[in-house]
Amino acid sequence: MANISLTVNGETRSGEAESRTLLVHFLRDTLRLTGTHVGCVVGRCGACTVMWNGAPVKSCMVFAVQTDGDEVVTVEGLARDKRLHPLQEAFWKKDAVECGYCTPGMLMSAYGLLSNGKTPTEAEIKKAISGNLCRCTGYGNIVAAIREAAGNFK
Amino acid sequence: MDFPINPPIGERVRRKETQRFVTGTGRFVDDLLPPGTLHASFTRSPCAHARINSVDASAALTMPGVRAVFTGKDIADRIKPMRVGGSPLLRPLKLYPLAVDKIRYFGEPVAVVVADNRYLAEDAVEAIAIDYEPLPAVIDPEAALEPGATPVHDVLGGNKVYKFHFATDGIDEIFAKADVVVKERIRSHRITACPIEPRAYLAHYSPDEDSLTMWSATANPHSLRGRIADVINFPEGKIRVIAPDVGGSFGVKIQTYQEELLLPFISRELGRPIKWCETRVEHMRNGRHGRDQIHYIEMALKKDGTILGLRDRIIADMGSTYTVDHSIMASALYMTGVYQIQNYAVDATGVSTNKTTHGSLRGIGKADAAYVIERLVDIAARKLNIDPIDIRMKNFIPAESFPYRNVTGALYDSGQYHLCLKRTAEIAGYEKLKQEQAELRKKGICRGIGVALVMEPTSSSRIHATGGYASCRMRIDPSGAATVFSSMGEQGQGHETTIAQIVASQTGIPFEKITVIHGDTLPTPYGFGTGSSRSSVVLMPSAWVAAKKMREKLVGIGARLIGVPPERLEIGDGKVFAKEKRDQAIAIAEIIRTAYGAIHLLPENMEPGLETMGTFVNPNIDYAPDDKGRMNTFSSYPYAGVIAVVDVDVETGFINIVRYCTVHDCGNMINPQIVDTQQQGSIMQGIGAALYEELRYDEEGRLLSSTFMDYRLPCVEEVPELALEHIVTPNPFTPLGAKGAGETGMLGPPPALCNAVEDALAPLGVKIRETPLTPDRILDLIEKAKSSHG
Missing domain, CATH: 3.90.1170.50 (Aldehyde oxidase/xanthine dehydrogenase, a/b hammerhead)
Incomplete structure (x- = not known):
């Protein structure tokens, strides 16, 4: 058991973690940030995607102790001052959500894509969320939402 | 029936529930x-x-x-x-x-x-x-029926656990006299639903x-x-x-x-x-599995393509501890699909095997039936050298025959199959597609065009699985906000939005001020679960009934307060007003205050407060078979025309869906945006079933596809160009005119893509009778066709 401390959504958070504790379980069970979901625990469904040191990662594929001292952003960190992030707005407007289970992971993968400030191509959008599974929407509206959030799309 | 689709019913209103999902504040059990x-x-x-x-x-x-x-x-x-x-x-x-x-x-x-x-x-x-x-593991359902097979359940002695038989008179003579009989063994393979939350x-x-x-x-x-x-x-x-x-x-x-x-x-x-x-591995091994039926099916036809009769023998793998018979029953009752076939016989056997329990899965049984009949019609068309659209048009149930009683007693509520397929062909550019196909073939490109018209019986109800009714209770609070308690929960269907649309439309309470509570047995009225696409068929009408009663109450109080008879009053702009003289009006807020506080002003015999209960019972269900064994266990019949265009790479076996065109009829839509999104998801799930997903067992009964690595759900990269349209034929049996909307999409891809791939590979003589259409299977089929023709 180790005590780890990391910056989550801009705040310093710490807690006990076994060496085998997955980051997703640390976020959910220890820090009680339950927006990050578990769908397969083997890195295929993407429901647990978070930003780790500026890049999207499946948090079931990372041990919590690996993130000691690092920076993590979860879906709870997207909205600022109760104002939705443009991606959240776009997901809502474009009806990119049904059951909502895959949504946080989709948002974080998209956030990773857009955080470099460039306008992505359709192929780049698809590549960015190709590791995130959605069973409800058929993806079309999700792609449209990311395109909308990215601003004018060539 | 009236179809009062006043706004916001019928509008593409943003979903209420989405806000908590995009902020990560949804509350799932694991949270x-x-x-x-x-x-x-x-x-x-x-x-x-x-x-x-x-x-x-x-x-x-x-x-x-x-x-x-x-x-x-x-x-x-x-x-x-x-x-x-x-x-x-x-x-x-x-x-x-x-x-x-x-x-x-x-x-x-x-x-x-x-x-x-x-x-x-x-x-x-x-x-x-x-x-x-x-x-010894019992895995093959046909072998499981052989004498001496190991019994899965010792107490039953054998593995035959279910038997259903239905036949019209003189079916054998019809087959004996037919110009042509098309006979096939077609199997629908085993798949599972895989919601992302286990x-x-x-x-x-x-x-x-x-x-x-x-x-x-x-x-x-x-x-x-x-x-x-x-x-x-x-x-x-x-x-x-x-x-x-x-x-x-x-x-x-x-x-x-x-x-x-x-x-x-x-x-x-x-x-x-x-x-x-549950872990994902546990879910694959222990969540209910679906499909997995073998059909020995034959169709009798005239040379001109007129279908004379249909005969089917079904062997359904129910798995070990079967729980329901909906799958096999729905396949047996709806095998005649969208066609005028009044001569039919079916012999259906359910088999117990050492596989995971069989049960509900989007399109249960109906998907198997739609797949098999839409494949068989195509095979018949090819044999008779008739265009796949023409043979369908020749045999469709005509629009003027609805409500249509099919051979097994099902009463199809409404439909315009000819119009639907005609429109599908138009948006696909069918004639041009055929020309392009001929051009591409000369260049060695294997392009295929697949046609299907799939019908999805929805909103099932059986004795002791009574989905034929649903209820909503509603209250307008003294503050003027409304709360609706729904008997059915939701798993992504958007009930919080659609129920609020209905209630807003009827009562004048603003959409934003309506909250829908569901999925909790304490405050909500009793009701059966969300499945069989029954929300729009029974739940939404029950919200409409509750809201209509509320409207009558609001108008009744308003009538008393302003001295105008209720039949001359209308609700709008937060008021109850006289239709002819709009300044004769009273604010709904005042009516609410009266209902709770000034009860001496209420009309005679009216209870104080503003609470109503709405229950809707769908009239289009038979709970017991008639003397010929005919029954109607589903109450609404949406359908979709599909034309799929594929290119098959004969070197790799890879299938590229060039375009997927579909025209869908689910009657009136309460929120067309929600229907569209659900359709897209449903179609992708069908594409997964047709091309990628299969639960495979080894001979010792171990499930080989227990993770998302070996059971492959479609991802965003596999989404084809999609053309989606609707036609609207209202359901005459519900007050909103809606049919089920959740499942039809999933039914289209398996037959349409198989028909398309068979069409693409027709010059090679490839026949498809097993799915999914994975590259290795396609290569194998090409190889087999070469050696048998070679």
């Missing part, structure tokens, strides 16, 4: 953690068929954090067996949530560990020693209150409550089932599972909250 919660983990069988000689949990019990271990033997005399069967045609079985003396499928739960956290529980599961005595349960027995709260990722909370009461022998009135946010179901969460019945028992034993969240 809940009451103080003192213990965690369960299951030991599961590593073989498909075996006797259990012994289970030794002594080592596990000494491990850190372990609070208890239960085995089948520990519970068998302390709880009642699960209800298995339900249909009089299914042979009843006595089964417990944990295997007692025999294992019947790979992954069956044998023992459960309860520990302080999920890691410790999983550690202890590894320490449970079980001595199995393996038995199953999750949290049972909390409170010793102080002697009551049980069960949070479950279920699509059927009220039924679950009764089943828990039965199995753990605890009063139903002391049980509250809550389905919080549920991450998709697609049928798989409407049924009751072993773990769901066991957790309440353990919580009661230990007096602590117990939580279990």
Whole structure:
């Protein structure tokens, strides 16, 4: 058991973690940030995607102790001052959500894509969320939402 | 019937529920953690068929954090067996949530560990020693029916667990006299729903209150409550089932599972909250599976393509501990599809095998029927050298024949099949596609065009699985906001939005001020679960009934207050006003204040307050067969025309969907945006079923596809160019004119893509009778066709 401390959504958070504790379980069970979901625990469904040191990662594929001292952003960190992030707005407007289970992971993968400030191509959008599974929407509206959030799309 | 689709009904209103999902504040079962919660983990069988000689949990019990271990033997005399069967045609079985003396499928739960956290529980599961005595696994459903086959259930003696027969008079003569008989063996392969949230349960027995709260990722909370009461022998009135946010179901969460019945028992034993969240591997092995039917089907036709009769023999693999017969029954009753076929015979056999339990899955049974008939019609067209659209047009049930009584007694509510396929051909540019295909063939490109028109019976209801009604209770609070309590939960369908649209339309209460409560047995009226696309067919009409009663009450009070007869009043702009003289008006706020506070001003005999209850019973259901065995177990019949265009790479076996065009008719749409999104998802699930997904077992009954690595769901890269349109033929049996909307999309891809791929490979003589159409299967078929023609 180790005590780890990391910056989550801009705040310093710490807690006990076994060496085998997955980051997703640390976020959910220890820090009680339950927006990050578990769908397969083997890195295929993407429901647990978070930003780790500026890049999207499946948090079931990372041990919590690996993130000691690092920076993590979860879906709870997207909205600022109760104002939705443009991606959240776009997901809502474009009806990119049904059951909502895959949504946080989709948002974080998209956030990773857009955080470099460039306008992505359709192929780049698809590549960015190709590791995130959605069973409800058929993806079309999700792609449209990311395109909308990215601003004018060539 | 009236179809009052006043705004905001029929509008693309943004979904209320989406806000909490984009902010990560949705609440799923796994997000809940009451103080003192213990965690369960299951030991599961590593073989498909075996006797259990012994289970030794002594080592596990000494491990850190372990609070208890239960085995089948520990519970068998302390709880009642699960209800298995339900249909009089299914042979009843006595089964417990944990295997007692025999294992019947790979992954069956044998023992459960309860520990302080999920890691410790999983550690202890590894320490449970079980001595199995393996038995031959029964995997092939046809071999399972052979004399001398090992029985899956010793008490039944054999593996035939279900039998259904139906035949019209003179069917053999029709086949004897036909110009052409097309005969095929077609199999629908085994798949599963795979919602992204696996199953999750949290049972909390409170010793102080002697009551049980069960949070479950279920699509059927009220039924679950009764089943828990039965199995753990605890009063139903002391049980509250809550389905919080549920991450998709697609049928798989409407049924009751072993773990769901066991957790309440353990919580009661230990007096602590117990939580279990399924892993994906467990879900693949233990969640309900679907499809998996073999059809020996023949069609009698005239040379001109007129269908004279249909004869089918169905062998359905029900898995080990079958629970429902909806699949086989729906296939047998709806095999004639969208065609005028009044001569039909079917012999359906359900078989028990050592596979995971068969059950609900988006399009249950109806998908198998639509797939088989739409394949067979295509095969007949090819044999007779008739265009696949022409043969369908020749045999479709004409629009003027609706409501149409099919041969097995089903009453199709409405439809315009000719118009639908005509429009599909128009948006696909069918004639041009055929020209392009000919050009591409010259260049060696294997392009195929696949046609299908799939019909999806929705909103089923059977005796003791009564989905033929639903209820909503509503209240307008003194503040002027409204709350609606729905009998059905949601798993992504958007009920919070569509119910609010209906209520706003009827009562004048603003959409933003309407809250919908669902999935909790305490405040909501009783009702069957969300499945069979029944929300729009029975639940939404029940909201309409509740809202209509509320409207009548508001108008009645308004009439009394302003002295104008109710029939001359209208609701709008927050007021009740006279239609002819709009300044004769009273604010709804004033009416609400009167209803609660100034009750001496209410019309005579009117109860104070503003609460109404709406129940809708769909009239288009027969609960018992007639003297010829005919019955109607589904109440609405949406459908979709499909034209799929594919290119098949004969070097790699890879299929590229160039374009997927579909025209869908689900009647009036309460929220077309929600319908469109659901259609897209449903189509992608169908594409997965046709091309990628298959639950495969080895000969010893081990499931080979237990993860998303080997059971491949479509991802964004596989989304084809999609053209989606609707035509609207209102359902005459419901006050909103809506039909079910959730499943039709999934039915289209399997037949349309198989027809397209067979068309693409027709010059090579490839015939497709097995799916999914994986590259290795395509290459194999090409190879076989070459060698048989070579």
